[in-house]
Amino acid sequence: MNLWFVENHSPNVQFSMRVIEHLYTGKSEFQKIDVFQTAEFGRVLTLDGYVMVTEKDEFIYHDMITHVPMATNPGIKKVLVIGAGDGGTIRELTKYDSIEHIDMVEIDEMVVDVCREFLPQTASKLDDPRVHLHFEDGLKFVRSRNDEYDLIIVDSTDPFGPGEGLFTREFYGNCYKALNDEGILVNQHESPFYEEDALGMQRAHKRIIGFFPVCEVYQLHIPTYPSGHWLFGFASKKYDPIKDLDADAWNQLGLQTKYYNTDIHVGSFALPNYVKEQLKDVE
Amino acid sequence: MNLWFVENHSPNVQFSMRVIEHLYTGKSEFQKIDVFQTAEFGRVLTLDGYVMVTEKDEFIYHDMITHVPMATNPGIKKVLVIGAGDGGTIRELTKYDSIEHIDMVEIDEMVVDVCREFLPQTASKLDDPRVHLHFEDGLKFVRSRNDEYDLIIVDSTDPFGPGEGLFTREFYGNCYKALNDEGILVNQHESPFYEEDALGMQRAHKRIIGFFPVCEVYQLHIPTYPSGHWLFGFASKKYDPIKDLDADAWNQLGLQTKYYNTDIHVGSFALPNYVKEQLKDVE
Structure with missing residues (x-):
């Protein structure tokens, strides 16, 4: 066949x-x-x-969405993850003994059930006792949260369909409010290469810079996503992802990663000129 | 249709x-x-x-294959380009007033003729008076050259078909000999992601490290190449691509580039762990 x-x-x-x-x-x-x-x-x-x-390339996405913020602030204890039904982001977060509590908010319980059955590679740590699953709309969940999280990871689908609300101004504003004074927001930020993806990326960036004093974008290679050239957003109230990186401290943790290291952490924030211009266009 | x-x-x-x-x-x-x-x-x-x-993404390849060595050693005057029949590498090199002589060796004259007719975007500078076209086998051309070039760029096809000889031990040894004591070799180094490409990449690396004291690999996003994750090799007799980069000097040239900048120059040498391991496996 x-x-x-x-x-x-x-x-x-x-x-x-x-x-x-x-x-x-x-x-x-x-x-x-x-x-x-x-x-x-x-x-x-x-x-x-x-x-x-x-299964072949998920390590790239999950390494880069978790270890970049965790290496920037090793003091992160309470994390909110929105989306991420496959469990890969949770798997990486649970490698840190320092994390005490993870709220994971996934709108679609059936995605988690299917991944538990068919994708144990990513879903294996969803039963970690620190993980608290909430099957509800992430947009609604953050509305009622104040000054609570050290880190929010928005591991969303694209800005259409069920994930649409996770790219709105209201959502980013509520994330700001849900974070404490040291809070970091990392989000799936689409791609700069094809026109429609680039428009989504620019729109998200424009909305995030309206709330956070630190707003950076970093890049990674995801072969199975459109163009293979993908971006994540790093926004925070205080931490700078380059200046505040303590590479020695992270390396001393001895975590095994297949993509992430503290050199590529720094290198991934160096963007091509055309991407820098796309981002500047909205500022 | x-x-x-x-x-x-x-x-x-x-x-x-x-x-x-x-x-x-x-x-x-x-x-x-x-x-x-x-x-x-x-x-x-x-x-x-x-x-x-x-036409949409050639700027990425051509920026990264030329500006990385040129920014590392602004004193480059004589360049040998092997392959590169589309002319894009030549177009970028001719932006440097400091370059005095470029030998371009392309085995297939018909590729150049076709590109002159259909791809003026890349072929436009092939008539620059500093460019000397040689329609012959690059492998043979370098055999007779000694201590002559500041830079050799191997802008080859894949390691099968007409480009096969440009991935051999003999070829890299002759490149070493054709370079002067300050010489830099940059080559199209395949991709780490799919198995067959990765084997070609490891083979090339193993051969190059047999000759050059400095052997680094850097990465870029090429959406139309397999996996989008591509590598170039940087080998030299003396220059280190990070330590010897004079970012201010390059920025003062005022060249317009859509992908390259001196931050991504540095960032592109930070490789994912799995690629570092592939390279270490052959050392």
């Missing part, structure tokens, strides 16, 4: 993976959920037909 | 671009040459069915 999963990376670009087996298909209240066994990427989770995680 | 150009990025991964018009097809003594007008990437040159350059 010659079966391929095809994703449109732009209206005129397609990315296709050979499928060995379509392991799961289902429809939740919010979205269509599928899991494929692929020849190149191992198991792949898609939501509404878009690749969320693959 | 629903026409797509499809490239296998691995045996189980395909990347496809919508084609508006197939502008040119021909067969030289060495390879099949095609030019497509695409909806997303503008004009695209392919050799034997592999994407070489696209």
